[in-house]
Amino acid sequence: MLGRPRTHPPARPRTRLAAARSAPAGRSAYPALELDGVSRSYGSRRALAGVDLVLPPGRFLAVMGRSGSGKSTLLACAAGLDRPDEGSVTVGGTDLAALGERDRTRVRRDRIGFVFQDLNLLPALSARENVALPLLLAEEQSSARALDGEPLAPLRRADRALAQVGLPDRAEAYPGQLSGGQRQRVAVARALVTAPEVILADEPTGALDPVTAQEVLGLLRRASAAGGPAVLMVTHDPAAAAMADRTVFLTDGRITATLERPSPEAVRGELARC
C-alpha cells in the first residue's frame, strides 16, 4: 500500500462542475488518485475490503493477485464505473461520488486514460483519428489540456502523442495494418493525448510477446516519470510488475503485501504466498 497521507491538502476543488471539467488549479497538491477505505460487495461476496491507495503524480503502481482477488473491481471503482459501498475515490482531488453521471463521464474522458489488453481501437479510423477520439468527443475542446500547455487542434495533438510512442510515421495507418505492438502503442498514445492525471491499465501487455511488452511498458514508465500521469496497472505478469515503482498484492479484496521496485523473482515469490 502506498500509505495514507497524514494530512490532506486544505481545500477540495471549487464547484463540482468546474472540478469535473478541469484539474484543480493546484494540481500537484493532490494525489493523482486516492482510494480511501474502499469496500465493495456483490451480495454476500466482498470483492474489496477497505482498500487504501495513494498515487502521487508520476507514480507507477502494479496490482497483482489471484483470480477473484478484486483487481477488476478495484479498477472499476478507480474509474468511477463502479461505486464503492464504503470509502471514497478521488482523482486529482475530485471525489467521484460527489459527481453526477455526466460529470463522472467527463472526468473519465478528460482526466483518466485507459489502456486495455484488447485494445478497443476502432478499425475504421486511422491511428491518428483513434488517438484524437477522446479530444474529438469532448464537448468543449478548450477544457482539454495540451501536452505542452498550448491549445492544439485534436489531430495535431494526436500526431504529437503518436510521436511520443515512437509511431510518428504511422498516423495514416488503420489498426488492421499495424502489428499488435504498434496497435498497443496507439492505445497508449490515445491514453496520453488528453494529458490525464491517471492512466488505468488492465493487462496492457497480456497479448504481446515479452520484448514488445517491455517496450510498451517502457513507454508508460517514461511518460509517467517525466512528470506525466500516475499509472495503476493490473497485471498477472511478474516481468510487467517489475517495471512499476511499487507492486501491491490483493488477497480476498485486501492489500496483503507491498513490494518496492521488486524483481520478477520477488514478485513470483510473493504471488505464491497470496
Ligand SMILES: Nc1ncnc2c1ncn2[C@@H]1O[C@H](COP(=O)(O)OP(=O)(O)OP(=O)(O)O)[C@@H](O)[C@H]1O
Ligand atoms: N458483478 C458481480 N456480481 C457478483 N460478483 C462479482 C461481480 N463482480 C465481481 N464479483 C466477485 O467479486 C470478486 C472479485 O472479482 P474481480 O473480478 O474483481 O476479481 P479479479 O481479481 O479481477 O479476478 P480475475 O483475475 O479473474 O479477473 C470475485 O469473487 C467475483 O466473483
